[in-house]
Amino acid sequence: MPNIRHNLLIGASAGKIHKAITSEEGLSAWWTPNTKAKVEVNSVARFPFGNGYYKEMKITELNPFELVKWSCIKGDVEWVGTNISFILKSSDKKNLLDTNPEILGQIEQQSNEETTMLIFQHDNWKDYTPMFAECSYTWAQFLRSLKLLCETGKGRPWPNQHQL
Numbered sequence: 039m040p041n042i043r044h045n046l047l048i049g050a051s052a053g054k055i056h057k058a059i060t061s062e063e064g065l066s067a068w069w070t071p072n073t074k075a076k077v078e079v080n081s082v083a084r085f086p087f088g089n090g091y092y093k094e095m096k097i098t099e100l101n102p103f104e105l106v107k108w109s110c111i112k113g114d115v116e117w118v119g120t121n122i123s124f125i126l127k128s129s130d131k132k133n134l135l136d137t138n139p140e141i142l143g144q145i146e147q148q149s150n151e152e153t154t155m156l157i158f159q160h161d162n163w164k165d166y167t168p169m170f171a172e173c174s175y176t177w178a179q180f181l182r183s184l185k186l187l188c189e190t191g192k193g194r195p196w197p198n199q200h201q202l
Contacts, residue, residue: 042160042174044181047141049150050188052103052128058187059106059124068184068193082111087196093117103128116169125157150189156181176200 048055058064065073065083075083079100086092093113098121100106106124110117127134134155135145141155158181163170179199187193194201 039161040163040166040170042158042163042170042177044156044158044178045138045141046156046158046181046185047134047144047148048154048156048185048188049148049152050154051152052126052154054188055124055126055154055156055184056103056106058184060100064187066195068187068195069180070196083108095122114169116163116167117173120163121159121161123157123159123161125159127155127157129153129155156184 058068060075060077062073062075065075065085070085070087072086073083075081075097077097077100079097081097083095083097084092085095091113094111095108096111098107098109104126108122110120110122112118129137131145131148131151131153134153135142138155145153158177160173160177176199179194180196183193183195183199
C-alpha cells in the first residue's frame with residue numbers, strides 16, 4: 039500500500055506542537071476552522087471543509103509530546119480506513135542532524151534554538167491515484183501551516199493553505 043511521508047523541523051517545543059495537533063483551537067488554526075476535537079483516545083474529531091463536507095478521525099493513540107494517531111472513519115472514500123500519525127522528536131539541532139542528516143537544509147534555515155522534528159505519516163492508501171498525489175501535496179501545505187502556527191502564531195488553514 040502507498041503511504042505519504044513528510045519530515046519537517048519546527049522551531050518550537052514538542053509541547054507546543056502537541057497542543058496544535060490535539061486541541062480544537064490548534065487544529066482550527068492550521069488545518070481547518072471550526073474543528074471539533076477532544077484530547078482523548080477513542081474520541082472522534084470532526085474537521086469541516088465547507089459545503090457540508092467533513093472528515094472524521096478516531097483518535098487511536100495519544101502519547102503527550104511524542105505521538106498522536108488518528109484513523110479516518112468518515113470523509114472521501116479514498117481516505118476512509120487510512121491512518122495518520124504525528125511523531126515528535128525533540129532534541130538539540132546537533133543531535134537531530136546527527137541522526138537525520140537529510141534535514142541539513144532545514145537545520146541551516148532554522149533560527150529558533152528550540153527545535154522539534156515532526157515525522158508525519160498518512161498510511162494505508164489503497165493505490166497511487168490522483169487523490170493520493172493531491173493529498174500528499176496538500177498535506178505538505180498544511181504541515182507548512184502547522185510550522186507557521188507554532189513558530190509565528192499564525193497558520194494558513196483551509197481554504198488558504200496554498201497561498202504564499
